Amino acid sequence: MAGVTGDGPSAGGVIRLAIVDDDPLVRAGLRILVGGSPEIEVVAEAGDGAEAVTVAQAHRLDVMLMDIRMPRVDGLAATRRIRSRPGAPQIIVLTTFDVDEYVLEALRGGAGGFLLKDTPPREILTAVRTVAAGAASLSPTVIRRLIDHVADPAAGTRRARSRQRLATLTERESEVALLVGEGRSNAEIGTHLGMSLPTVKGHVSRLLTKLDLNNRVQIALLVHDAELL
Known part of the structure; x- marks a missing residue:
């Protein structure tokens, strides 16, 4: 795993974005949309996952908008490859749910x-702004809907493995992990546990390192896989 990357936008506060979609009209529409936002700059485009991996290596990026269904290499494989490398950009998946x-x-x-x-x-x-800042653009309702939506025959095995991984956490780390799983923001976690914002951020960072995860979405999925909520 790439570990923690959420350093935020590049110098100057401009979010450097790449658009990945096999439909040129979709890419053009997104570029026009982003063009109206002075703090977001489209620096690259790609037509499939293979090109996306190349773009991620060639450019200093903060965020990639990634389609899933594309020729050659799809968005799933591209996301795994890109996010497995140090300094990887954040990725927002584009889909028809x-x-x-x-x-x-x-x-x-x-x-x-x-x-x-x-x-x-x-x-x-x-x-785009939310993910560039290192936070997740995913609500607890969406997480539950996703998990309910996908039938997974390996759920039992994943539950046992997830609980085993979470068992390595301290009591306080477990409390933070559960609240992340509920979709709470750092500020909400701090209020709930009576902790300062820097302390919460420190706990989340340690969770990512200890559990070998990329971001707080994966913490939430691990908690849900363990069926602790």
């Missing part, structure tokens, strides 16, 4: 969130 059963796999592969392709423009920009 009602027909796509692979979102959960993308999140386990290191994606920081997902957007439906019919998401209102303002919400797309908000998601």
